[in-house]
Ligand SMILES: Cc1cc2nc3c(=O)[nH]c(=O)nc-3n(C[C@H](O)[C@H](O)[C@H](O)COP(=O)(O)OP(=O)(O)OC[C@H]3O[C@@H](n4cnc5c(N)ncnc54)[C@H](O)[C@@H]3O)c2cc1C
């Protein structure tokens with residue numbers, strides 16, 4: 093006898109399991125659909141693109157022109173602006189899923205995935221919010237859980253005694269609730285800058301913590317996207333030269349940002365991105381507010397105390413709220429039992445463009461530190477790679493399993509299938 097709570101469904105997936113229904117997972121799924129390969133997408137949230145739908149602020153727009161952010165084989169609508177807003181991006185992703193008839197299994201968090209050498213199959217275990225567990229068994233595993241799966245919240249002395257509201261940027265929606273309040277925004281990446289700008293626009297008083305350095309670039313140079321210009325120059329010029337040109341252009345358009353406390357890193361913006369994955373900040377108005385002192389730039393934090401923050405230079409400030417715009421991390425090491433392809437930081441060890449394929453049917457999509465364009469490039473390679481093997485097998489064996497459902501369930505309480 094076994095109790096109901098011990099019951100675990102076991103599902104054989106005739107095709108790959110994709111973990112994550114963000115843009116990366118959807119792009120792989122679309123490519124597989126086109127080749128007739130069945131698959132299952134497992135998603136912990138109750139919707140597609142949960143990062144965009146649930147963990148971003150309202151004023152978010154793409155920083156890169158839409159042609160650099162669209163997924164394979166389905167462009168953004170012509171009537172969308174060059175830099176679509178959050179609502180438009182979500183609508184686009186919803187229609188992408190609809191167009192390719194992609195239906196993820198929602199509310200299933202992957203807790204573990206491991207490869208069984210003896211059976212030459214992956215075992216992927218999920219749990220639902222009600223505690224229901226399912227084991228999926230498959231030949232291919234596509235990791236699409238994203239570079240931003242979990243928030244990074246640093247431990248800062250005295251934060252527990254602060255007493256006011258402390259949120260992460262992923263829970264910040266709008267400055268509406270912060271009118272008249274003094275807010276410390278920790279971090280000066282794209283999130284930190286934009287949250288500060290939004291706070292200003294809602295008559296709050298933001299102070300932005302810049303503990304090290306940041307490359308601030310204009311979003312556009314002479315009416316052309318800076319990113320597009322950089323990509324164009326990289327076709328003909330070495331990276332160090334493009335970096336220097338970008339810095340001269342940034343100086344001409346933005347002026348000397350160091351004057352305002354935004355020290356530049358010693359290496360150029362593209363080199364920094366390539367080596368450390370640190371994204372340059374594309375300015376969409378925060379610098380003006382910094383120049384006018386509506387956004388106050390402050391140094392690293394020494395400690396918090398009740399209603400107060402103290403910076404490393406000894407300056408103290410009374411504040412109401414702390415927004416941690418301190419970034420995100422991959423969660424792959426917490427569930428994938430594998431250490432050859434993925435490194436401890438949850439990214440593939442081999443850099444772009446070769447970090448998409450591991451061994452034993454393992455793939456990674458969306459870990460290129462190149463946003464949606466990097467994800468699209470990987471997704472197409474993965475779908476083609478799996479599709480090729482699938483269709484070769486199909487021709488060879490005239491797959492028996494084609495005569496049954498794509499996936500079938502076995503209810504097991506004791507014995508596992510392997
Ligand atoms: C505020 C913000 C703005 C951004 N703006 C841009 C931009 O303008 N342009 C750009 O190119 N990039 C941008 N990015 C980068 C962003 O990573 C990409 O836009 C895109 O969302 C990446 O897609 P993804 O599918 O790889 O990851 P995600 O969108 O993060 O999707 C991963 C999915 O996997 C799910 N998941 C995670 N762990 C598990 C698990 N264990 N089990 C089951 N499901 C799981 C998550 O719930 C999520 O739905 C932005 C990021 C942030 C944080």
Ligand SMILES: NC(=O)c1ccc[n+]([C@@H]2O[C@H](COP(=O)([O-])OP(=O)(O)OC[C@H]3O[C@@H](n4cnc5c(N)ncnc54)[C@H](OP(=O)(O)O)[C@@H]3O)[C@@H](O)[C@H]2O)c1
Nearest residue numbers: 153154155246279280281282283284303304371417418419
């Ligand atoms: N519209 C858009 O396109 C858009 C908008 C927002 C975000 N994004 C993307 O989303 C990703 C995440 O961006 P993000 O800005 O959230 O994170 P991020 O780029 O990782 O920036 C994190 C910031 O937090 C700082 N920080 C971390 N720990 C700190 C501490 N203990 N004390 C002080 N500062 C600390 C970092 O400083 P150090 O540099 O010193 O470590 C850095 O300035 C990026 O790829 C970004 O481009 C895009």
